[in-house]
Amino acid sequence: MKKAGLFITFEGIDGSGKSTQVKLLAARLEEQGWDVLLTREPGGSKGAEEIRALVLKGAPERWSAETEILLFTAARRDHMEKLILPALAEGKYVICDRFIDSTRMYQGLRRGDLRTVVDTLTKLMIEKQPDLTIVIDMEPSIGHARAKSRETTEERFEDFGVGLQSKMREGFLQLAKEFPDRVRVVDGNQTIENLSDDIFDLVRERF
Numbered sequence: 001m002k003k004a005g006l007f008i009t010f011e012g013i014d015g016s017g018k019s020t021q022v023k024l025l026a027a028r029l030e031e032q033g034w035d036v037l038l039t040r041e042p043g044g045s046k047g048a049e050e051i052r053a054l055v056l057k058g059a060p061e062r063w064s065a066e067t068e069i070l071l072f073t074a075a076r077r078d079h080m081e082k083l084i085l086p087a088l089a090e091g092k093y094v095i096c097d098r099f100i101d102s103t104r105m106y107q108g109l110r111r112g113d114l115r116t117v118v119d120t121l122t123k124l125m126i127e128k129q130p131d132l133t134i135v136i137d138m139e140p141s142i143g144h145a146r147a148k149s150r151e152t153t154e155e156r157f158e159d160f161g162v163g164l165q166s167k168m169r170e171g172f173l174q175l176a177k178e179f180p181d182r183v184r185v186v187d188g189n190q191t192i193e194n195l196s197d198d199i200f201d202l203v204r205e206r207f
Contacts, residue, residue, distance in 0.1 A: 040098060041079065138188035
């Protein structure tokens with residue numbers, strides 16, 4: 001019987017360098033002979049990518065936090081069914097740029113009283129939790145400037161401003177205390193290479 005794979009997620013404020021570090025970790029694991037699947041949220045599967053276009057584009061007030069929670073949960077369910085669970089069953093390392101914790105932060109905290117809604121929907125609809133979550137911690141003003149400098153069409157959450165990013169940073173650090181067995185924080189205020197080394201050492205130590 002094939003051994004089940006491992007599920008690693010990356011979290012952090014916008015502009016913290018997650019997407020770069022996801023790719024670097026995948027490359028290093030592949031060099032060691034692991035079968036790796038790289039994915040992202042919102043997105044990953046065809047249906048989830050279609051929902052991504054709805055939630056990441058447009059004006060900040062386009063959707064309420066409640067509507068966003070439902071959209072993200074629908075995207076995540078499709079992502080799970082179509083991509084993540086099959087890959088894990090094949091014994092792959094699945095590395096995902098954002099997952100449930102981003103919804104806990106961006107939607108659950110944005111209005112202040114929706115975290116319970118996110119957790120309830122997660123228990124009902126998302127049967128697999130990450131084996132390890134890596135939070136890249138960074139000064140919000142630096143991350144926000146980086147994110148805005150990308151000048152993409154997917155800047156709806158960046159347009160909420162530095163204030164939201166500061167709130168999210170504190171929320172991610174609190175998650176590390178809430179889920180100490182799963183969530184690890186790394187310092188994003190260092191070179192790309194040093195950060196990659198820290199992350200790889202953390203994964204190697206854990207697994």
